[in-house]
Amino acid sequence: MVFPFYSKSCFFSFSVSVVLAIVPDPKNVRVTSVNMGAVLEWDVSHQAPGNLTYTAEYSSDTAFKAVCQNQTEQRCDFTTVISPYGIYVFQVRAELQEETSQWVKTSEFIPDSNTLIGAPTVRLVSKNGSLEMDIREPVLRVSSLKEVYSRVSYNIKYWREGYEDQVTMMSDIQQTRVGLSRLEPWTRYCVQVQVFIKTFQKRGEFSEVTCETTTTNGRMEPWKIGVVLVVSFVAVSVTFPLLFLLTCYSYKGLKFLFPTAKLPEHFRQYLIEPSSHSNIFMAMQNIPQMDEQYHEVSVISEWMEGPLEEGGPLYSHSERLQGREEEAGKEMEEDEEKYSNTVTHVD
Template identity: 25%
Template sequence: MAPAALLVALSLFLPCILRAQVPPPENLTLQAVNTDYSLRWTWPGMDGQTASFTVQCVSKYQLARKNPKWKTACEETSDMSCDLNPLDLHYLGLYTRVCATVNGNDSDWVPLDFAPAKDAAVGPPTAVQVSAIDSGLEISILEPQTNNNTSMKEKVSSLRYRFTYWEESTGSKSAQFLISPNTRVVQENLQSWTRYCVSVQSLTIEPNRTSTFTVPVCIGTNGAFSWGKICLIFFSCLFFVFLLVFGLVLGCFLCHRIYKNSFNPKVDLPSFLDEFLASPTLLHSEQHSELQCDLLSVRSPSPQQVPSGARDSIHSCSGDSGVSSNDTSTSAQSSVRSTQSSAQSPELSSGLTNELEGSLGLIQVQDIDLPQKHALFIADEGFGDSPETVQCQQ
């Protein structure tokens, strides 16, 4: 009977002995903002063993029942935190507990009594909108939300909002505030044409809880225009327009100058081209379009008539330019005079003829303004009664 009684005693007390060997979780902390709950804890460890954890919750009013209905939030998780939001717990009070499990052996349950209405932090407004009206600001906010996207005002009736505003140039050190339970406020009598920044904070009266501030929203106030500001804006715009037009004109001028110097550079012309360009009508006049020449008649005397003198009628060629070759005319006249003085003997006839041929041969008109035009004189090669004509060719 003794061994049997010993076995029964071991079967009854052995689970308690093993449970006492598994250390329970420590430092339970419930982080709550509005209705967002997250439970965290620590575990001291057990000779390098890995533990799993189980978290259970129940509403506080159910603890008075004989068999409260526990809800399991996390079961055999290796993390040391658990999200309680899926359980939709009661806001006024809840009760939670955690235990550790090692190799199938459980530790003792560690409870935590928590009242969100007193212990949970309140969150800031979800959104802030600011608009300018005359010389004031209109501020509208969206109330803090629960995890079911409902207003926290339904759970916290004493919820208030602190509206803080300050000039952007001075900073938040000179901020002023306004506390109101409304989600829309209007702050008047502010300075015109000044930028203000606004930030909002949630708070509760009982218990006294405050949230963090929202991100500042900055906007400028309106006001009546003064003539000084109107003139300043007008002349400023006029000055900028003038600078813009001046810059465009200067840019076009510089571009034109670069283009002209690159593709049409200035070159000094020779002096004779400058004289030609100064009076270009010389070549284009109709009266110089053709070269007009008079006929030159040369009558050769017989040898018997030489002593009495030789008469020649010489007409000089003239063109539209009015310029004739003086050297050629002088040479021809001197030849005729020498003929009159030396034609008294037959021996001089042949010399006279050669002299006339030399004097009245092919003559090229030089120093004339008409280029590529010549006068050709053909003289009689001998003596005779028939006159010879001289042709003028272009």
């Protein structure tokens, strides 16, 4: 504020101006709106003091209502108090203790017309020589896209990777599942999609670049089929004989390592209890060889008449034979006793 002061003396006049400090107005006041949000933002001049606070209000008819008061942040979010179909005006002022700046107002803000639609989400799948796109609409902060707009469509552009200057456009597509056909097999293609609101001629942000490689369409040329059949026949002709030989040799090897013949029972007993048999064998080896005992036997073919008389020739010969037999029996008993004693000592 400037106050003039005048003085006259000797045809001389002068004036004094007194300048009082004022609070600077917010600069560059604007509304940022993405997906039906509404955020009021502003800037401050470099000459403004650093301890300013701000108050922001909105109006949908004639009266203004405060949403942000005495805050230092240079933004205010009005998303929760607006409707997609309303018409709003926002204003903000700076404050320094008891002094305030002038209110700075925005132009009319219409959410469904002025908001920026974000990018959709795109999923790309390769199938039978073509590419299938699954498009999901962006999520709005207020309501949903199809509830706010009666007609929602998409603009699609795609190109072969490395050939960005050769873009193919598909406009005003209302389906959310779209197929791209007539593509070259085993080639990588990239796509981008944006929302298009025809009522307001509004175009949203493009999605991120999504790329995928195509495959064949499932058809095979006749000469390729012939090559596959020949290779398969050769592989089968070589593989089956090799498997047969391998099976035969494996069976023979197993028969050799694990024979099925069984040992006789006395061999098994001998192998199970080798200690007792070895002791008997050693005892038999240690027994000295005995001389064979034999006696003369005289055969008398002469028969004499009459009874045998004591002291006669036949009688006397019989007595001798009997005596010899008794001696031989005694010697055999002695030999058996000696053999049993030897075996007992070895055990």
